Amino acid sequence: MDRRRFLKVSAAGAATLAVAGALGAWSTPARPTHAPPDLKALGPRTWAIVMALGPVFIGPDLTDPARLAGRVDDYLATVHPRASTEVQQGMELLENRLTNLWLVGVAKPFSHQDPAQQARTLDAWRTSEVALCATIYTALRKLIDGTFWGDPENYALTGYPGPYHLRPRTASHP
Numbered sequence: 001m002d003r004r005r006f007l008k009v010s011a012a013g014a015a016t017l018a019v020a021g022a023l024g025a026w027s028t029p030a031r032p033t034h035a036p037p038d039l040k041a042l043g044p045r046t047w048a049i050v051m052a053l054g055p056v057f058i059g060p061d062l063t064d065p066a067r068l069a070g071r072v073d074d075y076l077a078t079v080h081p082r083a084s085t086e087v088q089q090g091m092e093l094l095e096n097r098l099t100n101l102w103l104v105g106v107a108k109p110f111s112h113q114d115p116a117q118q119a120r121t122l123d124a125w126r127t128s129e130v131a132l133c134a135t136i137y138t139a140l141r142k143l144i145d146g147t148f149w150g151d152p153e154n155y156a157l158t159g160y161p162g163p164y165h166l167r168p169r170t171a172s173h174p
Contacts, residue, residue: 040077049091052111056118057144071147090136
């Protein structure tokens with residue numbers, strides 16, 4: 001892609017995303033997921049988005065999406081408030097109908113799409129020529145993957161026995 005096309009695509013994408021953000025009233029509420037009342041960083045809407053992202057990113061290994069969403073909430077409560085806000089704004093753009101219509105051709109919020117469409121939507125974000133979309137995809141992917149695979153309850157899924165100092169002591173390894 002030459003420089004002129006890159007600038008045109010980036011400008012058009014940025015303008016579309018700005019309009020999509022401004023037209024938040026056109027968005028549909030995320031699917032209800034009965035978010036816990038004691039959320040620290042996420043709101044009920046972004047909780048629902050994490051609940052929708054987990055199964056697509058993790059796949060069949062994810063048996064408890066609510067546990068993952070709770071760990072994401074815990075993590076986002078520990079980072080700088082600006083970083084947490086930016087991650088949640090990225091989730092809101094992913095959920096926005098207008099953004100999805102422009103980027104994927106589907107005028108449905110992410111959490112209302114079926115799993116196959118969610119996978120296509122995320123792939124469109126991953127491969128987008130608009131750097132903001134690709135960056136949001138990467139940030140959400142790393143957030144979900146890191147939170148899931150960093151959970152000690154999931155270590156066994158990879159064959160990792162856990163940190164050495166937490167492993168059970170045996171006679172051959174005191």
